[in-house]
Amino acid sequence: MSTRHSFVxxxxxGIGLVMAGSAAGYHTRFIADNCNSAPPTPTPFITREGSATxxxxxxxxxxxxxxxxxxxxxxxxxxxxxxxxxxxxGEGGDCSGFTFKVWRESLVTSDAGFxxxxxxxxxxxxxxxxxxKAGTGAPNVTVSKASLVKMDALASDGHIxxxxxxxxxxxxxxxxxxxxxxxxxxxxxxxxxxxxxxxxRRTGWSP
Amino acid sequence: xxVRARGIGTLVAIVVFTSAGGCAQGNSPPTRLVDGSPARVxxxxxxxxxxxxxxxxxxxxxxxxxxxxxxGKCVSESHHHPMGSAVVVRVGTTGSxxxxxxxxxxxxxxxxxxxxxxxxxxxxxxxxxxxxxxxRLSDPRxxxxxxxxxxxxxxxxxxxxxxxxxxxxxxxxxHYVEIYPVVGRIPxxxxxxxxxxxxxxxxxxxxxxxDASGALLRSSVLEARVAG
Numbered sequence: 001m002s003t004r005h006s007f008v009x010x011x012x013x014g015i016g017l018v019m020a021g022s023a024a025g026y027h028t029r030f031i032a033d034n035c036n037s038a039p040p041t042p043t044p045f046i047t048r049e050g051s052a053t054x055x056x057x058x059x060x061x062x063x064x065x066x067x068x069x070x071x072x073x074x075x076x077x078x079x080x081x082x083x084x085x086x087x088x089x090g091e092g093g094d095c096s097g098f099t100f101k102v103w104r105e106s107l108v109t110s111d112a113g114f115x116x117x118x119x120x121x122x123x124x125x126x127x128x129x130x131x132x133k134a135g136t137g138a139p140n141v142t143v144s145k146a147s148l149v150k151m152d153a154l155a156s157d158g159h160i161x162x163x164x165x166x167x168x169x170x171x172x173x174x175x176x177x178x179x180x181x182x183x184x185x186x187x188x189x190x191x192x193x194x195x196x197x198x199x200x201r202r203t204g205w206s207p
Numbered sequence: 208x209x210v211r212a213r214g215i216g217t218l219v220a221i222v223v224f225t226s227a228g229g230c231a232q233g234n235s236p237p238t239r240l241v242d243g244s245p246a247r248v249x250x251x252x253x254x255x256x257x258x259x260x261x262x263x264x265x266x267x268x269x270x271x272x273x274x275x276x277x278x279g280k281c282v283s284e285s286h287h288h289p290m291g292s293a294v295v296v297r298v299g300t301t302g303s304x305x306x307x308x309x310x311x312x313x314x315x316x317x318x319x320x321x322x323x324x325x326x327x328x329x330x331x332x333x334x335x336x337x338x339x340x341x342x343r344l345s346d347p348r349x350x351x352x353x354x355x356x357x358x359x360x361x362x363x364x365x366x367x368x369x370x371x372x373x374x375x376x377x378x379x380x381x382h383y384v385e386i387y388p389v390v391g392r393i394p395x396x397x398x399x400x401x402x403x404x405x406x407x408x409x410x411x412x413x414x415x416x417x418d419a420s421g422a423l424l425r426s427s428v429l430e431a432r433v434a435g
Binding site: 065066083084085086094095096097107108109123124125126127128129130131134136137157158159195196 | 287288316332333334335336338345346348349350351352353405406408432433434435
């Protein structure tokens with residue numbers, strides 16, 4: 001084997017090792033060290049302000065694909081997770097897991113009651129963004145976008161975010177688990193004017 | 208996506224376990240698919256546990272899909288996604304599905320139907336959307352929120368990415384094996400009522416891939432979680 005050939009083979013091997021390490025080896029211990037499987041506490045009612053308070057505890061925390069466990073220290077404890085990998089053990093919900101917990105929903109899709117999940121309870125729930133968009137499950141209904149109010153949602157086939165406030169120009173301040181690169185926060189969004197988004201409401205709010 | 212490869216030894220163990228379970232429980236495979244049509248055995252038997260039932264699979268041009276067909280209904284409901292040139296329609300023992308690549312080729316769209324043939328023909332109980340990276344799925348897009356059998360059991364749907372030489376995908380369904388012909392070289396939407404962990408929002412699919420002669424190419428376990 002020539003020196004040049006050996007160099008090329010060695011370089012390719014090295015690059016392969018680095019790529020394999022970054023793609024398959026990434027894992028944090030956030031869930032293992034912090035999260036639990038405690039049962040939810042049934043609650044008799046839910047208010048929009050109370051739900052907003054629950055959502056704000058997740059603000060500045062991380063994002064985890066298929067995740068649903070976070071603390072309240074205002075930083076992502078497992079940054080730079082690989083995208084769309086449910087096994088990386090990181091902090092945060094994904095968009096639908098975040099919505100499920102904030103809306104205090106049940107794992108049983110035919111149950112429209114209210115379940116209070118602890119922040120550190122690692123639970124995602126049965127709904128994807130597409131399922132929320134379709135109004136799947138007893139607690140969820142689709143509504144006109146014009147009728148949406150605080151803590152209602154806008155959902156597409158691939159994403160869902162909750163309305164925190166509406167801006168004078170018709171855009172909304174959306175609190176959402178946005179992605180691995182962004183975590184969970186409030187951003188100004190024009191989902192309401194985007195035809196791929198549908199209005200979704202959790203039923204049963206108390207005033 | 209978490210797919211664990213399995214050895215032949217494990218496959219043999221599953222054959223024994225499945226056979227024993229079937230005898231002990233007196234289970235017989237379904238005689239009908241969810242649209243009410245007769246369940247059929249594959250023309251080429253696969254090197255996989257028996258009994259085997261083959262799903263119906265068809266490649267349909269969107270423009271030629273009757274409006275009230277599964278394909279037509281999914282095309283209509285997914286109008287906001289620019290559509291590719293063909294959709295794959297599947298009808299199986301636990302569910303039906305329609306899958307297509309978007310026109311850009313960068314995403315996959317699916318409509319999931321459940322166990323009542325009449326209801327499945329009218330509307331879908333679920334759906335999925337997935338981005339493709341270099342033509343491959345990064346997540347199987349598990350859907351278990353809205354679809355049930357006529358007896359109320361949850362039906363879970365997920366996409367499975369077959370290998371380039373795979374002609375059929377076989378999924379263990381407890382006391383029988385469901386065969387999904389690979390059509391259109393796009394991921395196969397598989398469904399099951401087995402191994403669903405609702406408390407953890409996940410489902411596990413026991414899968415094997417076979418070539419055109421029915422020979423086993425590989426076995427794997429697809430562990431899918433609700434996400435995104």
